[in-house]
Structures are given as structure tokens and as C-alpha cells.
Amino acid sequence: VARPDLPLPSDRVWTDPEKLAPYARDEASTGKLPLAVAFPVDASEVAAVMRWASAHRVPVIPRGAGSGLSGAAVPLADAVVLSLEKMNRILSIDPENMTATVEPGVITGDIRRAAAAAGLLYAPIPASLDFCTIGGNVATNAGGLCAVKYGVTREHVLGLEAVLPTGETIVTGGALAKNSTAYNLTQLLCGSEGTLAVIVKIILKLLPLPAETVTMLAPFDSVDALAKAVVTVVSGKVIPATMELLPRAAVRCVLAKHPEYSYPFPEKVASLLLELDGMDANLVAEQATAVAAILQAHGAGEPVVATTPARRAELWTLRKQVRDSIAHTAPYVEADAVVPRAKLPDLVRAADAAGVAAGLEQITYGHAGDGNLHTYFWRGTHDDVAWARASEIALTHLFTATVALGGTLSGEHGLGHLKRDYLPLALAPETIALMKRLKAAFDPAGILNPHKVFP
Amino acid sequence: VARPDLPLPSDRVWTDPEKLAPYARDEASTGKLPLAVAFPVDASEVAAVMRWASAHRVPVIPRGAGSGLSGAAVPLADAVVLSLEKMNRILSIDPENMTATVEPGVITGDIRRAAAAAGLLYAPIPASLDFCTIGGNVATNAGGLCAVKYGVTREHVLGLEAVLPTGETIVTGGALAKNSTAYNLTQLLCGSEGTLAVIVKIILKLLPLPAETVTMLAPFDSVDALAKAVVTVVSGKVIPATMELLPRAAVRCVLAKHPEYSYPFPEKVASLLLELDGMDANLVAEQATAVAAILQAHGAGEPVVATTPARRAELWTLRKQVRDSIAHTAPYVEADAVVPRAKLPDLVRAADAAGVAAGLEQITYGHAGDGNLHTYFWRGTHDDVAWARASEIALTHLFTATVALGGTLSGEHGLGHLKRDYLPLALAPETIALMKRLKAAFDPAGILNPHKVFP
Numbered sequence: 001v002a003r004p005d006l007p008l009p010s011d012r013v014w015t016d017p018e019k020l021a022p023y024a025r026d027e028a029s030t031g032k033l034p035l036a037v038a039f040p041v042d043a044s045e046v047a048a049v050m051r052w053a054s055a056h057r058v059p060v061i062p063r064g065a066g067s068g069l070s071g072a073a074v075p076l077a078d079a080v081v082l083s084l085e086k087m088n089r090i091l092s093i094d095p096e097n098m099t100a101t102v103e104p105g106v107i108t109g110d111i112r113r114a115a116a117a118a119g120l121l122y123a124p125i126p127a128s129l130d131f132c133t134i135g136g137n138v139a140t141n142a143g144g145l146c147a148v149k150y151g152v153t154r155e156h157v158l159g160l161e162a163v164l165p166t167g168e169t170i171v172t173g174g175a176l177a178k179n180s181t182a183y184n185l186t187q188l189l190c191g192s193e194g195t196l197a198v199i200v201k202i203i204l205k206l207l208p209l210p211a212e213t214v215t216m217l218a219p220f221d222s223v224d225a226l227a228k229a230v231v232t233v234v235s236g237k238v239i240p241a242t243m244e245l246l247p248r249a250a251v252r253c254v255l256a257k258h259p260e261y262s263y264p265f266p267e268k269v270a271s272l273l274l275e276l277d278g279m280d281a282n283l284v285a286e287q288a289t290a291v292a293a294i295l296q297a298h299g300a301g302e303p304v305v306a307t308t309p310a311r312r313a314e315l316w317t318l319r320k321q322v323r324d325s326i327a328h329t330a331p332y333v334e335a336d337a338v339v340p341r342a343k344l345p346d347l348v349r350a351a352d353a354a355g356v357a358a359g360l361e362q363i364t365y366g367h368a369g370d371g372n373l374h375t376y377f378w379r380g381t382h383d384d385v386a387w388a389r390a391s392e393i394a395l396t397h398l399f400t401a402t403v404a405l406g407g408t409l410s411g412e413h414g415l416g417h418l419k420r421d422y423l424p425l426a427l428a429p430e431t432i433a434l435m436k437r438l439k440a441a442f443d444p445a446g447i448l449n450p451h452k453v454f455p
Numbered sequence: 456v457a458r459p460d461l462p463l464p465s466d467r468v469w470t471d472p473e474k475l476a477p478y479a480r481d482e483a484s485t486g487k488l489p490l491a492v493a494f495p496v497d498a499s500e501v502a503a504v505m506r507w508a509s510a511h512r513v514p515v516i517p518r519g520a521g522s523g524l525s526g527a528a529v530p531l532a533d534a535v536v537l538s539l540e541k542m543n544r545i546l547s548i549d550p551e552n553m554t555a556t557v558e559p560g561v562i563t564g565d566i567r568r569a570a571a572a573a574g575l576l577y578a579p580i581p582a583s584l585d586f587c588t589i590g591g592n593v594a595t596n597a598g599g600l601c602a603v604k605y606g607v608t609r610e611h612v613l614g615l616e617a618v619l620p621t622g623e624t625i626v627t628g629g630a631l632a633k634n635s636t637a638y639n640l641t642q643l644l645c646g647s648e649g650t651l652a653v654i655v656k657i658i659l660k661l662l663p664l665p666a667e668t669v670t671m672l673a674p675f676d677s678v679d680a681l682a683k684a685v686v687t688v689v690s691g692k693v694i695p696a697t698m699e700l701l702p703r704a705a706v707r708c709v710l711a712k713h714p715e716y717s718y719p720f721p722e723k724v725a726s727l728l729l730e731l732d733g734m735d736a737n738l739v740a741e742q743a744t745a746v747a748a749i750l751q752a753h754g755a756g757e758p759v760v761a762t763t764p765a766r767r768a769e770l771w772t773l774r775k776q777v778r779d780s781i782a783h784t785a786p787y788v789e790a791d792a793v794v795p796r797a798k799l800p801d802l803v804r805a806a807d808a809a810g811v812a813a814g815l816e817q818i819t820y821g822h823a824g825d826g827n828l829h830t831y832f833w834r835g836t837h838d839d840v841a842w843a844r845a846s847e848i849a850l851t852h853l854f855t856a857t858v859a860l861g862g863t864l865s866g867e868h869g870l871g872h873l874k875r876d877y878l879p880l881a882l883a884p885e886t887i888a889l890m891k892r893l894k895a896a897f898d899p900a901g902i903l904n905p906h907k908v909f910p
Contacts, residue, residue: 096690096797119692143633152633154642155610168885175795177825178598178607178866180646181881182908183890187609187642191635208692235551237574237663237734279692280738340630342551370632411633426636430623435638437896441889453637 004036004058004080007048012039012086023081024074026066027327028334029418031074034061034081041086043161043169043200049082050198050448051167059447060165062194064104064136067128069334070416072140072193076451082198084135091201093118098206099158099175104135104199111204120206123150126412127323135199141191143412145319146241146275148234148369150207152412154190161201162189165443175203188438193414194449196442210277212284213241215312218295218303219268223247223364226270227345229298230368233274234341236294238287242275243369244319250365253325254318263318264304272300272368273319275312322365323374331379333391333418337402338372338411350401351375358394372411399425414453421455459491459513459535462503467494467541478536479529481521482782483789484873486529489516489536496541498616498624498655504537505653505903506622514902515620517649519559519591522583524789525871527595527648531906537653539590546656548573553661554613554630559590559654563597566659575661578605581867582778590654596646598867600774601696601730603689603824605662607867609645616656617644620898630658643893648869649904651897665732667739668696670767673750673758674723678702678819681725682800684753685823688729689796691749693742697730698824699774705820708780709773718773719759727755727823728774730767777820778829786834788846788873792857793827793866805856806830813849827866854880869908876910 006013014020014037023037024030035058040046053060059079066073075081088105095118100111108122109129115122126132126144136142138160143152150156159173173179173186189196220226223245230243247270255261265271274291278284292303306312326332339347348364351373355362360377367373377394379387399409399422408426409419423432436454440446461468469475469492478492479485490513495501508515514534521528530536543560550573555566563577564584570577581587581599591597593615598607605611614628628634628641644651675681678700685698702725706718720726729746733739740762747758761767781787794802803819806828810817815832822828832849834842854864854877863881864874878887891909895901 094795094797096686097795098690099795141633141635141639143635147633152635154639164885164889168889170886170889171883172886174861174863176793176861176863176866177796178596178602178793178822178827179863180596180598180607180791180865180867180869181863182870182878182887183651183893184596184609184642184646185886185890187639191639196638208694211692231551235553237666239663280735283735283738286735336635338631338633340549340552340554341632342549367633372633406630408629408631408634408636410635411631412635414635415637423637428626430619431625431627431640432637434619434623434625434896435640438638438893441892441896 006036006038006080007052008038008040008045022066023063026068026071026073028069029071029074031071031076034075035078037081037083039083039086043163046163046198046200047167047169050163050165053080053447054166054445057445057447059450061449062198064133065131067132068136068140068416069413071418072414072416072452074417076417084133087200090114095120097175100204100206102134102202102204104133104202106134108132108134108137115206116209119209121209122204122206124153124156127320134202138190138199138202139192139194140412140414143367143370143372145244147367148243149239149241154187156205157186157190157202158205159203160186160189160199162197162199164197165445165448173203191414193416193453195439195452211279212281213275213277213312214284214288214305214307215275215315216288216292216303216305217264217315218272218274218300219265220270220272220300223270223348224345225299226272227348227368229295229300230272231342231344232298233291233294234369238276238291240274240291240369241277242273244273245365245368245373246271246273246319246322247363247365249363250322250326251318253329254321257325257328258321261318273315326363326376332376333395335375335395335398336410336413337375337398337407338370339402339405339407341371343405343407344368344371346405347371347373347402350398353401354394354398357397358390360390360394370411395422416452420453423455461491461493461535462507463493463495463500477521478518481523481526481528483524484526484529486526486531489530490533492536492538494538494541498618501618501653501655502622502624505618505620508535508902509621509900512900512902514905516904517653519588520586522587523591523595523871524868526873527869527871527907529872531872539588542655545569550575552630555659555661557589557657557659559588559657561589563587563589563592570661571664574664576664577611577659577661579608579611582775589657593645593654593657594647594649595867595869598822598825598827600699602822603698604694604696609642611660612641612645612657613660614658615641615644615654617652617654619652620900620903625652628658646869648871648908650894650907666734667736668730668732668767669739669743669760669762670730670770671743671747671758671760672719672770673727673729673755674720675725675727675755678725678803679800680754681727682803682823684750684755685727686797686799687753688746688749689824693746695729695746695824696732697728699728700820700823700828701726701728701774701777702818702820704818705777705781706773708784709776712780712783713776716773728770781818781831787831788850790830790850790853791865791868792830792853792862793825794857794860794862796826798860798862799823799826801860802826802828802857805853809849809853812852813845815845815849825866850877871907875908878910
């Protein structure tokens with residue numbers, strides 16, 4: 001394919017191979033060098049690119065920050081990468097309607113800060129908060145660190161503007177508390193991994209900003225005890241915002257990379273990072289006492305409790321480095337399994353068993369309160385062939401067990417190309433066939449992010 | 456068409472015209488007598504009916520309690536009505552995962568009671584709570600009386616089992632806090648008005664049951680003042696569960712039908728029914744004081760406040776009879792418009808103006824805190840031709856104004872056949888065309904609930 005004659009000013013179409021290289025990768029995989037990277041600045045330019053792509057039958061790969069973990073934004077064949085990073089304006093924060101309207105390229109943390117400045121909360125906190133974009137969050141239906149109480153990205157999206165693969169622009173939903181007007185395309189696009197349409201505008205729901213937050217870190221002698229404590233807490237009267245499992249192996253990875261960090265329980269088998277928030281200091285303090293008692297009744301040691309922003313930040317610092325530290329320690333494959341919350345201890349055991357079955361060491365950490373854990377299986381000393389076989393055994397074993405527990409393959413990362421082949425473990429052929437018909441209804445020529453999600 | 460040879464035992468296939476008559480109606484319209492009504496008792500019987508219908512190209516109309524207000528469950532041509540009323544089991548209430556799994560024919564109020572018995576809350580409260588079914592709630596994405604704080608039905612559905620028009624069964628979502636595994640069909644089916652698939656099982660999210668509730672009724676001298684007070688309250692730190700507008704005309708309708716009711720403010724232009732709930736009595740009481748002060752600063756008289764279940768029920772009694780009393784007073788057409796909350800005063804004015812433009816009296820009441828009001832335009836003394844013209848003028852006027860305010864046609868009732876022709880006021884042709892392609896992907900032969908939603 002020759003240099004694509006994209007309908008954008010030439011300074012916003014990159015074709016220099018050196019500049020293209022970062023656009024062949026996400027945080028977990030490297031694909032093929034794109035033919036070009038296009039940087040539209042508004043919806044009409046996105047539509048022009050899609051019309052051009054349709055006319056020339058050139059695949060287009062939408063991309064936010066490239067912080068994805070499933071390879072969804074990675075080209076696998078000749079394609080143009082459509083980077084939304086220049087569409088990065090917060091268009092409005094509306095305190096009366098408690099909504100934010102944003103372009104897809106805005107960094108998620110910037111939305112949280114802009115909302116907080118207006119006394120409001122944009123609730124979802126992906127761990128990649130400070131560098132991921134909201135468009136990518138919507139495309140993967142990102143979850144993150146406070147979904148226990150607040151839910152995932154999908155539950156905070158009220159409306160979208162999106163460009164179809166064929167170039168038409170659609171508007172879905174609105175800044176509305178209720179909407180039963182024809183089909184709900186908004187939540188269908190959430191989590192569709194850029195395969196159905198290119199999101200160009202997002203209306204988000206905002207909430208009142210909690211006035212009080214208490215963070216605690218509780219040490220446990222076993223992951224199983226921690227998992228059971230989490231189930232007991234969440235099925236009680238108090239829903240924490242955050243409940244994160246930090247096993248010793250994950251703590252060691254972070255401390256190896258960041259020896260300057262102090263951590264209160266480096267030798268404990270596991271710690272639980274838990275956060276409670278609310279409008280009333282006394283009530284949140286009472287809840288913290290009650291929750292700490294439940295944890296201790298399940299074998300936790302005395303928790304460290306932080307109520308000031310500075311002390312809370314200390315407890316969070318290590319947690320925020322876990323993924324990056326693990327990912328830069330050694331080669332891995334990662335699973336993002338999710339089970340019904342009460343099955344959390346079983347998921348922990350399933351991850352252990354998958355590692356044993358594949359002959360791979362693993363670290364399992366993450367969103368215990370959501371039943372959503374990330375398992376990293378290490379390559380160790382395996383050669384290419386052995387590693388390919390072992391990682392497939394590990395993922396197949398873990399996903400099969402997850403599905404048997406009533407769970408599924410991905411809680412928040414999506415399938416991209418790294419997990420697509422496992423989809424038949426979770427969904428019946430009839431369901432997959434229906435989804436492919438929906439894909440064709442959006443994208444008859446199959447040019448938008450092909451080779452993703454489906455085997 | 457001859458008596459349909461449906462694949463169910465003959466006692467569960469009705470063809471006697473007298474018994475069929477109720478199945479030609481919903482709460483707002485009467486259609487054509489069905490060829491038969493089929494009463495499956497499980498998913499495999501639903502699948503058998505759909506395979507039969509596909510083979511014979513016979514349209515099928517899924518139906519819950521028939522309490523809909525848009526004509527979505529009404530046959531408009533030769534068709535079999537598929538009543539889900541015998542699939543009415545609560546399959547499980549799971550306190551550890553905080554989920555309920557139910558069949559579609561369960562009365563919504565029964566789910567709330569079963570959850571409460573386990574110390575849990577199924578949050579949505581459609582006003583038809585005591586006779587509507589959860590399957591119908593999912594199909595219309597029902598909203599109701601506490602969506603201000605808790606959101607609509609769609610936000611409480613975690614997973615579905617559904618039978619496609621072609622007879623295959625699909626499973627969507629699961630009892631999971633997070634799910635980014637391929638496309639989100641769960642929330643696409645919510646609000647699809649029985650046009651995409653027949654829902655045969657529903658997994659619902661449950662919440663901790665609030666320990667404390669305070670209800671108040673505040674009198675206002677103008678609907679505009681009430682509407683502005685609602686906007687101020689909701690954009691503050693406290694989100695009430697319920698904020699309902701009761702105009703004097705609605706109160707009069709109820710008292711004419713129920714002279715035995717006592718009502719504290721029968722002569723006030725409007726009252727606001729407001730409910731706060733939470734886990735802590737002191738906090739809820741403090742919030743009630745703060746909210747009452749906001750209302751009074753906006754011109755409200757001293758509110759009546761109730762904290763005991765009996766006193767709270769008194770305040771709710773009249774509200775719950777509003778729709779029924781209005782609907783049985785005289786012929787009407789109804790709108791279910793929804794606008795961004797801050798535009799509530801404009802929606803009230805638009806309803807007034809629509810009545811004036813059409814030469815029709817109207818009553819506008821309902822879910823002020825959601826920006827979702829029900830407007831009933833009375834027929835008065837118009838003959839058939841004049842009434843058809845006037846009601847079209849009224850709806851066109853109101854919907855056009857609603858869309859101009861950033862709102863849409865239906866907040867919670869759906870479009871069915873009564874509102875389908877107005878859809879082009881809300882959605883562009885490209886969006887409607889895409890939705891029709893999705894319909895075809897589910898229902899290639901067009902046999903499931905045809906003639907609904909789309910013009």
C-alpha cells in the first residue's frame with residue numbers, strides 16, 4: 001500500500017517509521033507498524049477519515065493513550081491508526097445537571113480534577129488514571145479502583161457522539177437521568193473496544209463529591225483469609241469504595257523497583273487496601289471501625305488507618321505502582337478474570353492451580369471487592385515454544401475455572417487480540433454469531449479495528 | 456389464519472375470543488385481537504414457540520402484565536401473544552453476592568419484598584410496582600419514583616437469558632460487578648421493548664437496605680418555584696431518593712375518585728413529595744432539615760414531615776393513585792418527556808404551551824428530580840377528527856420543545872406504537888437506520904413485536 005492520501009493536513013498525518021513505532025504498541029503487546037497515524041482535531045475530521053477509509057477499504061484502528069492491556073489499539077495488518085489524542089478538551093462541567101461533556105482524548109485524571117474543582121465527583125478510577133484517556137476508558141468499559149461502590153465506566157456514561165465506520169455521525173443518549181427512547185446504543189458502545197464506532201464526544205454523569213474519606217491497609221497471613229473477609233464486608237451494610245488485594249509477591253516487585261518506598265507490612269502474605277467515603281465524618285469513622293472489626297475477625301492484623309490526604313496518598317503510592325512494577329520485572333501473560341464476589345476465594349485458588357498446571361509462577365492481585373483479579377504468569381526460563389504452550393495452558397486453565405465459577409474472561413481490560421481466542425470458553429456460538437451480526441450492522445465492510453474481540 | 460398449532464399443551468394456548476380480549480390491550484391502548492395467547496412455563500417452551508413462529512412466519516408479541524403505557528405489548532396485526540406471566544419464580548436471592556435471579560413474570564414489588572427480607576434493596580420503584588412485572592420493567596427500562604438517587608432499571612440488571620426470534624437462547628452478562636467481555640447485550644436488551652429477544656431470566660443487582668427514611672410533602676404557590684427548588688436541591692450535596700411534582704389538578708383528580716383520602720394541601724398550586732434515605736438516622740434527619748430549608752428558601756410553605764412507616768405511607772397514598780385517577784377521568788394522550796434536570800422549569804412551560812397550542816387542557820406531574828414529567832392532554836369535547844389533530848399538535852409541540860431543551864421523547868415508558876411516529880423528532884435518520892439494522896441482526900424475519908418503536 002502506498003502512502004495513504006488521508007483527508008487531513010499533512011502535519012497531522014505521520015508516516016515516518018520512527019514516529020510510527022509507538023503506535024504499533026500498547027502496554028501489553030506490539031503489532032504491525034501502521035501505514036500512517038492520523039490526528040483529527042474534531043468530529044468532522046474523524047468522519048472524513050472514515051469516509052476515506054471506507055472508499056479505499058483501508059482498516060482504521062482508533063487509539064487513545066495506548067495504555068490498554070489487551071492489544072485492542074494495536075494494528076495487526078496494514079491499517080491507519082486514528083489517534084484521538086488531539087481531541088482533548090473538557091467541553092463543559094455542568095454543576096446544575098451534574099454532567100461533564102468531554103472529548104475522547106482527555107486524560108481521565110483531568111476530568112476528576114475538573115469535576116472536583118466544581119465540588120463534584122467523576123467516580124471511576126482506573127489505575128492508569130494519570131495517563132489513560134476517557135475515550136479508551138469508554139471503549140474498554142474500564143473499571144478500576146473504586147468500582148465496588150461506584151461501578152464501572154459504563155455506569156457513568158449518559159450519552160455519546162460517535163462516527164460510524166461508514167462515516168455517518170450518530171448521537172446516543174443525552175444529559176438525562178432517564179431515557180427509554182428506542183435502542184440504548186450508549187452502553188453498547190461502552191466496552192466495544194473501538195470495533196463499532198469511533199467515539200468523538202462523551203457525556204458523563206457526575207456525583208456529589210464525598211466530604212470524608214478513610215483509607216486503611218490491613219495485613220493478612222493468607223490470601224484466602226483476606227478473600228473471605230472481603231466477601232463478608234461487601235455483603236454487609238457498608239460498601240467500601242475500594243478493596244484491593246496486594247499479595248507479598250506484588251509488594252516485593254514494587255519495592256525492588258522503588259526501594260525508596262516505605263511499606264508497613266512487607267513480609268505479610270497479603271494486605272488489603274480499603275477505602276471508605278461519604279458525606280459525614282462521624283459516620284465514615286464509625287463505618288471504618290466496624291469494617292476493621294470484620295477484617296480482624298477474619299484474621300487480619302491491626303490495620304494502618306489514614307484520614308489525611310497526605311497519609312492516604314502514602315498508602316496508595318505502592319498500590320499504584322503494582323502493575324508497572326510487575327510488567328517491567330520480566331515477560332508475562334496477564335489475565336483479567338472476574339467472578340461473582342462471593343467466589344473470590346475460589347478465583348484465588350484457580351489462579352494458583354493454573355500456575356501449577358502450566359508450570360509457571362504467578363502473581364494475582366487487584367480488585368478483590370469486585371471479584372476481579374489480575375493474574376500475571378511469568379515466563380521464567382521457558383523458550384519461545386515452551387512459553388507459547390505454557391501461557392496458553394495457564395490462560396485456558398484459569399479462564400475455564402473462572403467460567404465454571406459463573407465468571408468471565410475480562411472485568412475491565414477487554415479482549416483485544418490477546419484474549420480473543422478464549423471467547424468461546426465464555427460465550428456460546430449463538431451469542432458470538434449474534435455479536436458478529438451486530439458488528440456487521442455497524443461496519444459492513446469490516447474496516448474498523450478488525451481482528452479484535454472475536455476469534 | 457387458522458387456529459395456530461403452537462407447540463405447547465393445549466391448556467396453555469388460549470384461542471377463545473373472550474379470553475383473548477384483555478391481551479389486545481395495555482393500559483393506554485387497544486390493538487387487534489391476537490390469534491392466540493401462549494403461556495410458556497420455561498425457556499425451552501419460549502424457544503419452541505419462537506422456532507414455530509419463525510417456521511410459520513407468525514408475529515409474536517411478548518407480554519408481561521400488560522401495564523405498559525405505550526402500546527408496546529399490543530398486537531396491531533395477526534399475531535400470537537406470548538405471555539410470560541406463568542414464568543414468575545424468584546429463583547434466588549443471594550445475600551453474599553447481593554444479587555437476585557428471577558423469571559420475567561415476577562411482580563416487581565415481590566422482588567423488593569423478597570430482597571428486603573434478606574436485608575437488601577432492589578431499588579427501582581415503578582409506580583405500577585404492585586402489578587407490573589420485572590420483565591416488562593426491563594423491556595421498557597422502567598424508571599419510577601426513586602431514580603433520582605438510584606437510577607433506572609437498566610442500571611440494576613447484571614445479566615439476562617433471552618430467546619432470539621429465531622429460537623436460539625443467548626446468555627448475557629452475569630452476577631458480576633465488572634464485565635468487559637465482548638459486546639454488552641444486557642443493556643441493549645434493556646429498553647428494547649420486546650423487539651429484539653424474549654427475556655426469560657434476569658440477574659438483578661441488590662444494594663444494602665437503607666435503615667432510615669424520611670418523607671416530606673412541601674406546598675408551593677407555583678410549579679415554576681417548585682421546579683427551581685428541585686434543581687437547587689439535586690445540584691447540592693444531598694441526592695434525595697424521590698422528588699415528585701403533584702400539581703393541584705392531579706390532586707383534584709385523585710380526591711374526586713377517592714374522597715376518603717385526606718391531603719394536607721388540596722388548594723396549593725403544587726406540592727413536592729420528597730424522600731431521603733440512608734444508613735444513619737441522625738444524618739438523614741440533618742439532611743432533611745437542610746433540604747427543607749432549601750425548599751422554603753424557594754418559596755415552599757412549611758413541609759409535612761413523616762418518619763414512621765405509617766405516616767410515610769399516608770403521604771404516598773395519594774401519589775400512587777395519580778395516574779390511575781387521571782386515566783379514568785376522561786380520554787387523553789400522554790407524553791413521557793425527559794429533559795436535563797436543570798431544564799425542568801422549561802419543560803413545565805413547554806407542556807403548558809403545548810396545551811395552549813393544541814387547544815387542550817393538560818396535567819403535568821411526576822418525576823421532577825429526574826427531569827421526567829408525564830403530561831396528560833385531555834380530549835375535552837373534541838370529535839374524533841378534531842381530537843386526532845389536536846393530540847398530534849400537542850405531542851409534536853411538546854416533543855419538539857423537549858428535544859430543543861436537550862431532552863427526548865420517553866424517559867421510562869418507551870415508544871411502543873403510540874409514540875413511534877415521533878422518533879424522527881429525537882433521532883437523526885442515520886441513527887434510526889442503524890437501529891433498524893440492529894433489529895434485523897436479531898430478527899431477520901421481522902416476526903418479534905413488529906410495528907413498534909420505529910415509524
